[in-house]
Amino acid sequence: MAEVATSARSSATPDQLLVVIDPVARRTDGESVRIAKDVLRAGAAHTKVCLPDDPEEFARVLERRGSRRPVVIGDDRSLLRTVALLHRGRELAGCALSLVPVGPELELCRSLGVPSGAVAAARAVLDGVEQRLDLMVDDSDGVVLGAVGIPPLAPRPAGPSRPPRPTRPSRPPVAPPGDAGAADGRTADGAAVRLPWLRTCQSFVRTLAHPRPARAASLPGSGPARLRVEVDGVTLVDLDQPVEGVSLTPGAPGTAEVEVRPVSVGAAASPLTARGRTVTVSGAHFRYRADAVESGPVGTRTWTVREGAWGLTLPAR
Structure with a gap:
């Protein structure tokens, strides 16, 4: 994980920001991420940028934010992860989140009223106002922001009925090795001979001819x-x-x-x-x-x- 701290002066927003950039956002649209960082750095009194590589690092960065206001650059899943972590830590009441939507899933972000463009969303982080929103919490402590x-x-x-078991064909008698006079599968005195490998071959042929139906999935x-x-x-x-x-x-x-x-x-x-x-x-x-x-x-x-x-x-x- 990389961390970058930069300072900039702005009379409009004397604020301290913790900008957490989701790895999916970095891979999906690096240019929008760069633009959002530039706007936030130029507009905030102090900006700390963190680049967590996995959810565990994401959680640690958020936990150690101190007095900084968290700004997430990511998509719906990033926002859900952030709210869930703050909810489990019972820190939602005293923390206002900000979001710059970047990534493959943005339907929830748009439904909440977050601007879709990187510049507009970053300006909303700097100049916008906090709005308190309802939260649905389930009995397993999961959170729902939308629907x-x-x-x-x-x-x-019901799967297709299993075909009736085929009648086992009579095994052709097989002569023991080396009996040249038993090409018809019998010994010279007419007795039938059974070999173990013959039963295996016959079972394999029956399996190919009548495969067991797969269990129907729900x-x-x-x-x-x-x-x-x-x-x-x-x-x-x-x-x-x-x-x-x-x-x-x-x-x-x-x-x-x-x-x-x-x-x-x-x-x-x-x-x-x-x-x-x-x-x-x-x-x-x-x-x-x-x-x-x-x-x-x-x-x-x-x-x-x-x-x-x-x-x-x-x-x-």
Whole structure:
């Protein structure tokens, strides 16, 4: 890991920044990284740039930031990693994050209002204002900044029935080596001879002719699921009603918007919606996608909205 400290004077933003550059951002778009560093160095009173090589170094740099304001140059996963680390350290309340989005996954960054260009995002770091945002925290201490999507469970298809076991052919008698008069597989006195290698060859031929069918895999997103969805303790849908999917998105401050899409029979079924602070999904084991990360399978998961739990520097309105 390399660290570079530079100083610059600016009457607009007398600040101390810890700029942490994700290795994926460096590999993906080195030019945007360089531009962002130049703008930040020129605008902040003191800038320390860190180049961690792996998540462990990333965590150590963030932990040792002191009084510096952390600025992450990276994509959605970099932002999620930073928020998760600060959450586990119970440091989100007193720390305002800043972000310059660079990398392959930027959908979450854009949805939060972070400018997409390196120059505009770096200027927002220097001249923007902190906005407190809600955070969804699950019962395993995982964090969600944007949305949760629960795809339907795939029905386990019944594999093709196994073909009937072929009738074992009668083994042709084989003459022992050296018996020139037994070309038809019998000894001179007419007795049949069995050789061990013949059984192996016959078994191999049967395997090629009738291969064992592969076990059918369960693919997410190809069939209905039976899930119980509770919002603030009230059941929105129960296990007796199969659903095509469930989504949780940020709602009014301190709440999440919940939408359940029931399986339609004939006419399209209207989605079931609710708004609440705590959402519990349970039932058959399911996978879910929180922001850019897929998790599971789990049998139950509860998400709780924490109002204004973290701060992000965004352009002044």
